[in-house]
Amino acid sequence: MNATAQPAALPTRTRVAIVGAGPTGLALALTLATEGVDFVLLDRLAEGANTSRAAVVHARTLEVLDELGAAAPLVEEGLKVEEFAVRDGARKLLTVPFGALPTAYPYTLMLEQYKTEALLLARLRELGGDVHRPYEVESLAQDADGVTLTLTGGQTLRADYAVGADGMHSSVREAAGIGFSGSAYEESFVLADVEMDWAPGPNEVSLTFGTAGLTVVAPLPGGHYRIVATCAEAPAEPELRFLQRLLDERLPDQARAHRVTWSSRFRIHHRVADSYRVGRLLLAGDAAHVHSPAGGQGMNTGIQDGVALGRAIAAARVEEYESRRRPIAAEVVAFTDRMTKIATTRNPILRAARNTMLPCVGRIPAVRNKLARRLAELDYR
Numbered sequence: 001m002n003a004t005a006q007p008a009a010l011p012t013r014t015r016v017a018i019v020g021a022g023p024t025g026l027a028l029a030l031t032l033a034t035e036g037v038d039f040v041l042l043d044r045l046a047e048g049a050n051t052s053r054a055a056v057v058h059a060r061t062l063e064v065l066d067e068l069g070a071a072a073p074l075v076e077e078g079l080k081v082e083e084f085a086v087r088d089g090a091r092k093l094l095t096v097p098f099g100a101l102p103t104a105y106p107y108t109l110m111l112e113q114y115k116t117e118a119l120l121l122a123r124l125r126e127l128g129g130d131v132h133r134p135y136e137v138e139s140l141a142q143d144a145d146g147v148t149l150t151l152t153g154g155q156t157l158r159a160d161y162a163v164g165a166d167g168m169h170s171s172v173r174e175a176a177g178i179g180f181s182g183s184a185y186e187e188s189f190v191l192a193d194v195e196m197d198w199a200p201g202p203n204e205v206s207l208t209f210g211t212a213g214l215t216v217v218a219p220l221p222g223g224h225y226r227i228v229a230t231c232a233e234a235p236a237e238p239e240l241r242f243l244q245r246l247l248d249e250r251l252p253d254q255a256r257a258h259r260v261t262w263s264s265r266f267r268i269h270h271r272v273a274d275s276y277r278v279g280r281l282l283l284a285g286d287a288a289h290v291h292s293p294a295g296g297q298g299m300n301t302g303i304q305d306g307v308a309l310g311r312a313i314a315a316a317r318v319e320e321y322e323s324r325r326r327p328i329a330a331e332v333v334a335f336t337d338r339m340t341k342i343a344t345t346r347n348p349i350l351r352a353a354r355n356t357m358l359p360c361v362g363r364i365p366a367v368r369n370k371l372a373r374r375l376a377e378l379d380y381r
Helices: 023-035 061-065 073-077 112-126 170-175 239-248 297-316 319-344 346-361 363-376
Strands: 013-019 037-044 079-081 081-086 091-097 108-109 137-142 148-153 155-166 179-198 205-209 215-219 224-231 255-273 281-283
Touching: 013 023, 013 148, 023 079, 023 112, 023 297, 061 073, 061 297, 073 112, 079 215, 081 346, 081 363, 091 346, 091 363, 108 297, 148 239, 155 170, 170 281, 179 239, 179 319, 205 281, 205 319, 205 346, 215 239, 239 255, 255 319, 297 319
Parallel strands: 013 037, 013 155, 081 205, 155 281
Antiparallel strands: 079 108, 081 091, 137 148, 148 155, 179 224, 179 255, 205 215, 215 224
16 A cells, blocks of 8 residues: 555454554554554544654664564664763763663664654555544443444444553543543643754753753754753743743753744643553553653653554453553653652752762663663563
């Protein structure tokens, strides 16, 4: 199927109905297509989103996508970054190098989410699959033999399994009656892609501590940079003047923004679904876990969920999916929450201890390697 082909008419029966065609749903569909398992991939949007909330593709994600023939196009389009730096203002406290990681992908790949989705969709079409749009799920009802999905307009789809890859406000999770335990961070998060002069340059992802909040600056392909920052109350669409004030306050004399190509404000929760499965309803990605953007773990964990679930379904071992993936999500949520709290503490004693300790532990190769493996998600093989 070529990139411009339209999907066939929506069938009335399939083995797996996937609700949501973001990175998680696409990864699940790719896995099922590779395994020869029939599926229908649904999305409520008329076309794929062209925004770029996630921008980091870690080594473990590239490993699993390579097994699906989908990693090479991402690597070709993305920007390889081999260092993660932790700073307090202009002072570098800790450097985490990725170059020695035991993987074929010893780096962090920077690539906007919408490009990642487009490349995964292109690979899915090569395998004969596609996304059915726009279809919104109005209700789901399961019985002993399967699930009936009722879609906008009254159409129905019968499936052996329905998978919620439909984000934090998942209709599948709601239909399954699964709790979503956790809470929200008090701060809002600013997200922006900008053209700017950045003193550390394009060879590192920087996480900067500060009493005003956490600030991440990461290079993107084409000379742009991604800014992620906590903020007590950010505007809905942060503009250049606001962003420059934020940069001057937190990263003085290091950054000069010239143009904003895209920006947004959002709030982040740290939550894990109480269960990943109720009968024939299953969850993956943000429908199952959400957390701080610190470390760029979210999309990566979701893609790996999709691949693991696809293989479990193909092997008729669905019962093993939750026991394998939910502990990983709980660990990721705890890890990113610790990173966020350490980065944003306003306690002067804790800040001083943090800034004294990190350069010391950063001199220990085993500690640097452990952090690199954790960020790259290689510990979740």
